[in-house]
Amino acid sequence: xxxxxxxxxxxxxxxxxxxxxxxxxxxxxxxxxxxxxxxxxxxxxxxxxxxxxxxxxxxxxxxxxxxxxxxxxxxxxxxxxxxxxxxxxxxxxxxxxxxxxxxxxxxxxxxxxxxxxxxxxxxxxxxxxxxxxxxxxxxxxxxxxxxxxxxxxxxxxxxxxxxxxxxxxxxxxxxxxxxxxxxxxxxxxxxxxxxxxxxxxxxxxxxxxxxxxxxxxxxxxxxxxxxxxxxxxxxxxxxxxxxxxxxxxxxxxxxxxxxxxxxxxxxxxxxxxxxxxxxxxxxxxxxxxxxxxxxxxxxxxxxxxxxxxxxxxxxxxxxxxxxxxxxxxxxxxxxxxxxxxxxxxxxxxxxxxxxxxxxxxxxxxxxxxxxxxxxxxxxxxxxxxxxxxxxxxxxxxxxxxxxxxxxxxxxxxxxxxxxxxxxxxxxxxxxxxxxxxxxxxxxxxxxxxxxxxxxxxxxxxxxxxxxxxxxxxxxxxxxxxxxxxxxxxxxxxxxxxxxxxxxxxxxxxxxxxxxxxxxxxxxxxxxxxxxxxxxxxxxxxxxxxxxxxxxxxxxxxxxxxxxxxxxxxxxxxxxxxxxxxxxxxxxxxxxxxxxxxxxxxxxxxxxxxxxxxxxxxxxxxxxxxxxxxxxxxxxxxxxxxxxxxxxxxxxxxxxxxxxxxxxxxxxxxxxxxxxxxxxxxxxxxx
Ligand code: SF4
Numbered sequence: 001x002x003x004x005x006x007x008x009x010x011x012x013x014x015x016x017x018x019x020x021x022x023x024x025x026x027x028x029x030x031x032x033x034x035x036x037x038x039x040x041x042x043x044x045x046x047x048x049x050x051x052x053x054x055x056x057x058x059x060x061x062x063x064x065x066x067x068x069x070x071x072x073x074x075x076x077x078x079x080x081x082x083x084x085x086x087x088x089x090x091x092x093x094x095x096x097x098x099x100x101x102x103x104x105x106x107x108x109x110x111x112x113x114x115x116x117x118x119x120x121x122x123x124x125x126x127x128x129x130x131x132x133x134x135x136x137x138x139x140x141x142x143x144x145x146x147x148x149x150x151x152x153x154x155x156x157x158x159x160x161x162x163x164x165x166x167x168x169x170x171x172x173x174x175x176x177x178x179x180x181x182x183x184x185x186x187x188x189x190x191x192x193x194x195x196x197x198x199x200x201x202x203x204x205x206x207x208x209x210x211x212x213x214x215x216x217x218x219x220x221x222x223x224x225x226x227x228x229x230x231x232x233x234x235x236x237x238x239x240x241x242x243x244x245x246x247x248x249x250x251x252x253x254x255x256x257x258x259x260x261x262x263x264x265x266x267x268x269x270x271x272x273x274x275x276x277x278x279x280x281x282x283x284x285x286x287x288x289x290x291x292x293x294x295x296x297x298x299x300x301x302x303x304x305x306x307x308x309x310x311x312x313x314x315x316x317x318x319x320x321x322x323x324x325x326x327x328x329x330x331x332x333x334x335x336x337x338x339x340x341x342x343x344x345x346x347x348x349x350x351x352x353x354x355x356x357x358x359x360x361x362x363x364x365x366x367x368x369x370x371x372x373x374x375x376x377x378x379x380x381x382x383x384x385x386x387x388x389x390x391x392x393x394x395x396x397x398x399x400x401x402x403x404x405x406x407x408x409x410x411x412x413x414x415x416x417x418x419x420x421x422x423x424x425x426x427x428x429x430x431x432x433x434x435x436x437x438x439x440x441x442x443x444x445x446x447x448x449x450x451x452x453x454x455x456x457x458x459x460x461x462x463x464x465x466x467x468x469x470x471x472x473x474x475x476x477x478x479x480x481x482x483x484x485x486x487x488x489x490x491x492x493x494x495x496x497x498x499x500x501x502x503x504x505x506x507x508x509x510x511x512x513x514x515x516x517x518x519x520x521x522x523x524x525x526x527x528x529x530x531x532x533x534x535x536x537x538x539x540x541x542x543x544x545x546x547x548x549x550x551x552x553x554x555x556x557x558x559x560x561x562x563x564x565x566x567x568x569x570x571x572x573x574x575x576x577x578x579x580x581x582x583x584x585x586x587x588x589x590x591x592x593x594x595x596x597x598x599x600x601x602x603x604x605x606x607x608x609x610x611x612x613x614x615x616x617x618x619x620x621x622x623x624x625x626x627x628x629x630x631x632x633x634x635x636x637x638x639x640x641x642x643x644x645x646x647x648x649x650x651x652x653x654x655x656x657x658x659x660x661x662x663x664x665x666x667x668x669x670x671x672x673x674x675x676x677x678x679x680x681x682x683x684x685x686x
Contacts, residue, residue, distance in 0.1 A: 255270060382414060
C-alpha cells in the first residue's frame with residue numbers, strides 16, 4: 001500500500017511518520033526522531049477513523065436544546081447570520097476567535113486574517129498564550145528574535161553539559177532524549193521526573209527548587225559564576241549589553257541566600273556552574289516549568305542571563321533555547337493569530353507592519369483593528385456587557401486547558417453563540433451551539449514549523465471521512481457567507497499569501513515554497529528568497545537587536561502570586577505525562593494510552609499524604625481558593641513535602657485547571673499554571 005511521508009500530529013518535535021491509506025503509522029527517518037516515535041506517535045493512527053469522530057455539523061437551536069445533526073449549509077448559514085446580527089447590535093468586537101498552537105501555519109495565518117479583515121474584530125488570541133508566550137517575550141527582549149531553538153536539534157548530539165530548566169523531555173518528547181545521550185544533564189524540576197532520574201543515573205544532577213523560585217536559583221547560579229571567576233568576559237564585552245545592571249540585582253543572591261528561598265543546596269549550584277563553564281559544548285534549555293508563572297518572562301530572562309554570562313548563545317556547539325510544546329507552537333505564534341501580532345511576527349501596533357500586511361490583504365491599514373485581549377482576558381470577558389458575545393474556537397479545548405476552568409465554563413455559558421471546529425467531541429465542543437467537524441493531520445495538506453524553526457510539510461495520506469471539511473474550508477465558507485473575499489481554502493494558495501505577508505518580517509517565509517519543501521530541502525526561517533538556503537543557526541554573527549548585541553535584563557525574585565497559608569498549605573504544580581497530550585481530547589480516546597493512565601492523579605509525599613489522611617491509591621480532592629479537582633493519590637517519596645503535582649490532561653471534575661490561578665505575567669499575559677496554593681482532603685466515599 002502506498003505510504004505518505006508526514007509528521008506526528010502531536011508535539012513540537014514533529015517526528016517524521018509514514019502513514020498509509022489505511023491509517024497505519026510507522027516511524028520515518030527524520031533528524032529530530034531518527035525513525036523513532038513515542039507512544040503517542042505510534043498510536044496516533046487510532047485517531048483516524050475513531051468511532052467518536054465528528055462527521056456531521058451539529059447545531060443547538062437554543063441553549064436548552066440538545067445538539068442535533070444538520071447540513072453544512074444550515075450550520076454555516078446559522079453562524080454567519082448570528083455573527084451579522086451580533087455585530088450589528090454590538091459592533092465588530094462582539095465576535096471573538098480562539099485559535100491554537102496545533103493548527104498548521106496556513107490555518108493560523110488565515111484565522112488571523114479572517115478575524116481582522118473578515119470579521120473586523122480585534123478579539124483574537126490562541127492557546128499558545130498558555131504555553132510559549134513567556135519564553136517568546138523573554139527571547140525577544142534578550143535576542144531581538146524569538147525562535148524556540150535557534151539551532152538544529154542535532155546540534156545537541158555533541159553537547160557535553162545540558163541544563164534543562166522545567167523541561168521533562170523524557171515524557172513530553174522522548175525522542176529528544178536520544179540527542180542528549182552524550183551529555184551530562186542537570187535537571188531543574190520540583191519533581192523527580194523521568195528526565196531527572198536519567199540525569200542522576202548518568203552522573204548529572206537534579207536540582208529540586210520550591211515551585212515558583214526557579215528565578216532565584218538562576219540568580220544564585222549567576223552569582224556563583226561571577227564569584228568563582230567563570231564569566232566569559234570577552235563574550236560579554238563583544239556580544240552583549242546590560243551585564244552590570246543584571247549583576248546589580250543578582251549580587252544579592254549569593255548561593256547560600258538563594259538556597260534559603262529555593263531549597264537547592266548552594267554546593268550544587270557551584271557544581272553546576274563549574275560544569276557549564278568547564279565544558280566546550282553546553283546548552284541551557286527552558287520549557288513550561290520556567291515559563292508558566294506570573295513572573296515567567298523574568299524567570300526565563302534569568303536563565304538567559306546565565307547563558308549569556310557564560311557565553312553560550314550564538315556560539316557554535318553551545319546555546320540557549322526553549323523546548324516548544326505544541327506541534328506548531330513556533331509557527332502558531334508567527335502568522336497573526338496572537339492578539340498583538342500580524343504575520344511575519346510583526347507587531348500590530350507598528351505602522352510599517354500594518355501598512356505591509358494591509359497591502360498584501362488589499363485593505364486600508366487604518367481599517368485594521370488594533371491589539372485585542374490576550375487569551376485568559378478574552379475568556380474572562382465573554383458574555384460580559386463590554387465583552388464578546390460570540391466565540392469561534394478552532395482546535396482548542398479551553399474548558400480543560402484554560403486556568404480557573406470553573407470560571408471559563410461560566411463565561412462560555414454566558415455567550416450568545418459558541419462555535420467549535422474540532423475533530424473529536426472534546427469538552428468545549430460538547431458545550432457549543434454549533435460544532436463543525438474538521439479534518440485532521442493525515443487527512444489534509446499544510447505546513448508546520450517545528451521547535452527548531454524548520455518548516456515541514458504535512459501531507460494527506462488518506463481522505464477525511466464523508467461530511468468532514470478542512471478548517472480552511474470552514475473559514476473560507478464563512479467568509480463567503482459574510483460577503484468578504486480573499487479567503488482561499490487551498491493550502492498552497494494560503495501558504496503563498498503567507499509568504500508574501502511574512503516577507504521582511506522577523507519570521508520571513510518568503511523563500512519557502514511547497515516545491516522546495518517537497519524536494520526535501522531543510523528550510524529554517526528566516527528564508528527571504530527562493531535562492532536562500534534558510535537559517536538553521538541564528539545569532540552566530542549578531543543578535544536581532546539593531547546593535548547586533550544580546551541584552552542581559554535585570555531581574556529579581558518576586559514570590560508566586562498565591563502562597564500557601566493555613567487553609568491551603570501546599571503548592572500545586574501541573575504538567576504532562578508520557579501517554580497524554582495537552583487537554584487529552586485526543587489521547588484519552590486512544591485505548592492503548594488511556595489504559596496506561598486512565599484518570600487523573602495527584603502526586604504527594606507520603607508524609608504529606610499521612611498528615612492529610614490520604615491513602616495511596618484512593619481518591620482525594622485537591623482544593624484551591626477557586627475550586628476543587630478530584631484525583632487518585634500517588635505517594636511519591638521523591639517529591640518535595642511542600643508540593644503536589646497534577647497532570648492537566650483530564651476534564652470534568654478531574655480537571656487540574658479547576659484549581660489553577662489565572663493571574664497573568666504582566667508582559668506575556670501567560671497564566672500561572674505552575675503554582676497555586678491548595679489543600680488535600682480525602683474524597684468522601686472513595
Ligand atoms: Fe509525536 Fe512528539 Fe512523540 Fe514525536 S515526541 S512521536 S512528535 S508526540
